[in-house]
Amino acid sequence: MFLLCTERFSALIQNGMKRGAFHEVRVVPNRMPISHLFFADDSVLFCDATLNDAQGVRDILNIYAEGLGQEINMAKSSIYYGSKVKKWDKKIIERTLNIQSKVGFGKYLGLQADFGHSKKPIFKDVRKRIETKMVGWAEQFLNQARKEVLIKAMAMVMPNHAMGCFKLPIRVCKDIEKSIRSYWWREMSTVRGFNGPLGIAY
Known part of the structure; x- marks a missing residue:
């Protein structure tokens, strides 16, 4: 059941990118862009630091939550920005997603x-x-x-x-x-x- 839900979440992300709801990120020039990573019950989404992309991510999360029948705990979620993102843009994105930012991803699996x-x-x-x-x-x-x-x-x-x-x-x-x-x-x-x-x- 968990894998089926994850597959559906991945499909929602792919469809969102196809219709331009948000855009994947190219971490390294001339390399394949990345949109999301899944490991067990943890998910990392990558997108441009813009209002449009934030709204696209929010809509996908809402659709996924409605289909799952459970709300996503935004208090346990966080946003990590690139070094060039302006402070004003950060405030708008956090207000749109209702997710707070933090410095770095912290620790994962120790x-x-x-x-x-x-x-x-x-x-x-x-x-x-x-x-x-x-x-x-x-x-x-x-x-x-x-x-x-x-x-x-x-x-x-x-x-x-x-x-x-x-x-x-x-x-x-x-x-x-x-x-x-x-x-x-x-x-x-x-x-x-x-x-x-x-x-x-x-």
Whole structure:
């Protein structure tokens, strides 16, 4: 049932574009334009930051809500603008859609959903979570065998989700490796350290 509703929503968007109710966006020059993205029960619509496009999106949302028999919760929705959109246009669009704007898309599935040319600030959170875990482990005075289990089973696995979505910069991978090695060698200056690669692929 959910998939059928999603297919109908997609069809409404396609029909709206065909009749000029709103326009898809070309994020990168000379590349295919994009109008919407669906993942599970989340939807992202792309259009020009104009009153006409806002009205077109509003009409499609209303048609979809009426067909579904439920109102869309605008309080849980948000608008994200491009950097060149004027403040006055933002007010008109928000008033038309009855949706508030916010800075950036925020986090999605634990990762920052928007970023610029540098991805390092986004993955800083991945490194911070690993370091926070290791600080907690350090306070437990674990022996080397338990340390090795935690490193292999948790610390080295935690970046996997981010790496499945994005290609981590080499610098970020090296920072994570450095943090893990620092935890392993802590108070072990006279003991042979962890051998072998940490398994973080670049």
